[in-house]
Amino acid sequence: MRASTLLSESLAVLGKELTAELRSRVALNAVGLFGLTTLIAVAYQIGPYRIQEQDRPHLLAALLWVILFFAATSGLSRVFVKEEDAHTAKTLRLAARPLAVLAGKFLFNLILLASLYAFIVPLYCALMGYSVRGVPSLVLLLACGAVALSATSTIVAAIISRASGSTTLFAILSVPLVLPLLVMLIQGTRAAAGSAAVAAVLPALQGVVSLGGATLLISVYLFPVVWHD
Amino acid sequence: MSAVSVEFQGVSKRFGNRSVLVAVSGTLRQGQVLVVAGPNGAGKSTLLNILAGLLRPSRGEVVYRDDDGPLPRPRWFERLGMAAPDMSVYEELSALENLRFFARLRGLHLEDAALRGVLEGLGLAPREQTRLVGTYSSGMKQRVKLAQAVLHDPPVLLLDEPSSNLDETGHEVVAGLVARFRERAAVAVATNDPRERAWADARIDLAL
Numbered sequence: 067m068r069a070s071t072l073l074s075e076s077l078a079v080l081g082k083e084l085t086a087e088l089r090s091r092v093a094l095n096a097v098g099l100f101g102l103t104t105l106i107a108v109a110y111q112i113g114p115y116r117i118q119e120q121d122r123p124h125l126l127a128a129l130l131w132v133i134l135f136f137a138a139t140s141g142l143s144r145v146f147v148k149e150e151d152a153h154t155a156k157t158l159r160l161a162a163r164p165l166a167v168l169a170g171k172f173l174f175n176l177i178l179l180a181s182l183y184a185f186i187v188p189l190y191c192a193l194m195g196y197s198v199r200g201v202p203s204l205v206l207l208l209a210c211g212a213v214a215l216s217a218t219s220t221i222v223a224a225i226i227s228r229a230s231g232s233t234t235l236f237a238i239l240s241v242p243l244v245l246p247l248l249v250m251l252i253q254g255t256r257a258a259a260g261s262a263a264v265a266a267v268l269p270a271l272q273g274v275v276s277l278g279g280a281t282l283l284i285s286v287y288l289f290p291v292v293w294h295d
Numbered sequence: 296m297s298a299v300s301v302e303f304q305g306v307s308k309r310f311g312n313r314s315v316l317v318a319v320s321g322t323l324r325q326g327q328v329l330v331v332a333g334p335n336g337a338g339k340s341t342l343l344n345i346l347a348g349l350l351r352p353s354r355g356e357v358v359y360r361d362d363d364g365p366l367p368r369p370r371w372f373e374r375l376g377m378a379a380p381d382m383s384v385y386e387e388l389s390a391l392e393n394l395r396f397f398a399r400l401r402g403l404h405l406e407d408a409a410l411r412g413v414l415e416g417l418g419l420a421p422r423e424q425t426r427l428v429g430t431y432s433s434g435m436k437q438r439v440k441l442a443q444a445v446l447h448d449p450p451v452l453l454l455d456e457p458s459s460n461l462d463e464t465g466h467e468v469v470a471g472l473v474a475r476f477r478e479r480a481a482v483a484v485a486t487n488d489p490r491e492r493a494w495a496d497a498r499i500d501l502a503l
Binding site for chain 1: 347348349351369372375377379381382383384385386387388392396397399400401402427440443
């Protein structure tokens, strides 16, 4: 009988992920470099002054999420593929409960995404001259967006790891899950930039939380099948 | 943990058009070593993966049974230790960190001294235990793999080519390990090594 709790096992998986990542820095480098390169390219080509004033709210919100999403994709998709590549997946499968693996990997992706946001968003605002009136609303949106994107990336990464780690498959499977999420996040960010009231971002926030919650719930039921069969 | 037996009946496995196993039957019992022998590609590793619940057979069934009756598949894993060439430990962690991680996953509250004891018992010197596994030789990695397999003192132990990459001393360490587990566990060893075939209490010879 297991004496460990699901929480303790999940934290063990998270601890292992963090230790391994801090030593290898594969995902950190991929996410950081991709994010920074895209941001600098966008800032250099467009910058704060080459967008018409009336287009700024739409374009700046969309560009921010395009940068964040593609930078995240380069690192988050590897969370299970690396276990298959390193032949540690079977060892982990025998030792850990599926939900502990899912939770640990999800939390790791969440931390990676939060680090990316903390690094890129202030830099983006500074380089693009993006002033946000509702900073608390934006932070709330970023937090909920990170949870929803981590949930989506984690389950899709698990599915593709069983399909020989195809990153093309990651992109194809992500589209129907991520597209509505990105649309809502862009709308919410536009609203947060224009208004200091949290109520302005509530419709987008509700959508993001619903989609993220549904993805998490589906993952809990789907993951054991994906992981073991 | 109570004794567990593993019965497998008519186990067959196909990968596409290729049959790897055809109607293989047998039983793993406490106090016995079942040796699975056969040439490369005969399906030894496939059979062990099926017995571990890592692969589903195309036909036939595997039943784990303890004193209370048959065990559901998710509970097989807590009764099982396995080492195989395609099962690695984490190269970014040291041997000791790997064992701490697997111990925590399995709900074992073991002090570092106990974990070090397991590693030393498999011939990994104390000064090597805190080095990253990625810097190890293949023989040292094999010892860490074996350590994670036996860490929780499982009643079922599945070893696929357990002496691969090991020198003569390493082979003796594995022989000692199998002798210890024969007393208290059901052990299966997939091997081509004539010295390991001699451990058999029961034997399955697979053909191509």
